[in-house]
Amino acid sequence: MISVPIFSTRAVNTPELLRPAFDRVVASQRFALGDEVERFEAEFAAYCGARDCVGVGNGTDALEIALRALGVKAGDGVVTVANAGYYASTAIHAIGAAPAYVDVDPQSLTLSPASLSDALSKLEARPKAIIATHLYGRMADMSAILALADEAGIPVVEDCAQAHGARFLGQGAGTFGRLGCYSFYPTKNLGAIGDGGAVVGSDAELVARVRRLRQYGWGDKYHVVEAGGRNSRLDTLQAAILREKLPHLDRWNAERQAILARYRDGLADLVRFPATVEAKQADVAHLAVIRLGGRERNAVQAALGAAGIGTDVHYPVPDHWQKANRNYLTPVLLGETERASGDVLTLPCFPGMAEEDVEHVLSRTASVLAEIQPIAATTSPGAR
Numbered sequence: 001m002i003s004v005p006i007f008s009t010r011a012v013n014t015p016e017l018l019r020p021a022f023d024r025v026v027a028s029q030r031f032a033l034g035d036e037v038e039r040f041e042a043e044f045a046a047y048c049g050a051r052d053c054v055g056v057g058n059g060t061d062a063l064e065i066a067l068r069a070l071g072v073k074a075g076d077g078v079v080t081v082a083n084a085g086y087y088a089s090t091a092i093h094a095i096g097a098a099p100a101y102v103d104v105d106p107q108s109l110t111l112s113p114a115s116l117s118d119a120l121s122k123l124e125a126r127p128k129a130i131i132a133t134h135l136y137g138r139m140a141d142m143s144a145i146l147a148l149a150d151e152a153g154i155p156v157v158e159d160c161a162q163a164h165g166a167r168f169l170g171q172g173a174g175t176f177g178r179l180g181c182y183s184f185y186p187t188k189n190l191g192a193i194g195d196g197g198a199v200v201g202s203d204a205e206l207v208a209r210v211r212r213l214r215q216y217g218w219g220d221k222y223h224v225v226e227a228g229g230r231n232s233r234l235d236t237l238q239a240a241i242l243r244e245k246l247p248h249l250d251r252w253n254a255e256r257q258a259i260l261a262r263y264r265d266g267l268a269d270l271v272r273f274p275a276t277v278e279a280k281q282a283d284v285a286h287l288a289v290i291r292l293g294g295r296e297r298n299a300v301q302a303a304l305g306a307a308g309i310g311t312d313v314h315y316p317v318p319d320h321w322q323k324a325n326r327n328y329l330t331p332v333l334l335g336e337t338e339r340a341s342g343d344v345l346t347l348p349c350f351p352g353m354a355e356e357d358v359e360h361v362l363s364r365t366a367s368v369l370a371e372i373q374p375i376a377a378t379t380s381p382g383a384r
């Protein structure tokens with residue numbers, strides 16, 4: 001029987017690709033920061049179209065450090081969405097700040113400019129920052145979000161952990177807001193073989209603050225000049241590996257895009273796909289997510305599982321419903337976020353996925369979706 005995992009990193013982590021990175025790092029005997037990290041920072045900044053890049057320990061730290069660099073402090077409010085895996089919420093809570101959740105656009109599932117506008121007019125205290133998350137490889141509506149943020153005088157941080165290489169109106173993810181945050185978790189479009197992250201930016205003073213905050217708040221070695229510092233360095237070996245992989249990123253992104261395009265074509269009559277908010281946007285297809293339109297998700301997952309197809313849910317619990325938050329936050333109602341959390345399903349999509357596996361996922365998913373009908377007519381495909 002064909003067995004297709006939800007994700008495989010095999011094609012992007014071949015020994016041939018990784019070995020030169022190991023060899024260089026071992027030869028240099030430099031295992032923290034150093035030349036490999038500096039070179040990766042320069043290469044990744046150039047790839048994104050940012051002036052600078054600071055390598056950090058992971059994507060969540062990138063968000064926390066970016067917020068700290070912008071002056072977010074305990075007790076401050078930070079606007080974010082609640083459908084992106086709690087990563088931004090983790091970063092906000094780590095500072096002692098509070099998330100002010102805003103709903104997502106029903107089509108794109110990214111930060112809704114209408115909800116943002118509404119929230120900005122109603123929040124008692126002005127939030128200190130807005131995190132715009134680019135989800136599933138597609139960017140949030142940065143023109144509309146920046147217009148609202150600029151008018152309110154609030155800095156925007158982009159969460160680009162699912163959008164390496166994505167562009168909006170020709171401009172790279174992470175270069176719209178004051179700072180852009182990336183994760184190099186192994187399954188990301190550009191993934192390390194462990195944890196890794198980066199903050200990109202073009203404001204020299206702000207980037208310098210990020211650089212100090214990632215290493216104890218040091219200005220010069222052993223001289224702490226910035227409060228709130230961390231030890232969150234991008235590992236040298238991971239940086240060397242990311243340098244080997246970066247030249248292949250566009251090709252791997254194209255592979256993911258081609259698989260998603262096949263699913264879109266083949267399943268168009270059966271389910272909706274989260275849609276791009278802007279025609280001139282270039283997606284990178286991080287995850288192949290469908291909206292089940294009222295079908296019972298467990299039943300669909302079980303039927304696909306029986307056909308050897310791995311699936312996942314990104315994400316099943318919205319941030320404001322997470323148990324740890326129950327007694328902490330003012331209750332909020334986020335209709336589109338809540339609807340999506342019950343309705344999204346992720347299909348296998350990764351570089352190196354065999355043609356017969358794509359075909360198997362497509363044909364089996366089409367039959368399963370045709371067999372399992374939506375429970376409520378009001379949430380059938382196309383309905384909103």
Ligand SMILES: Cc1ncc(COP(=O)(O)O)c(C=O)c1O
Nearest residue numbers: 058059060084087159161183185
């Ligand atoms: C949207 C988003 N933001 C942030 C993160 C956090 O990255 P990390 O796992 O490297 O901390 C991830 C992934 O894990 C993510 O998908």
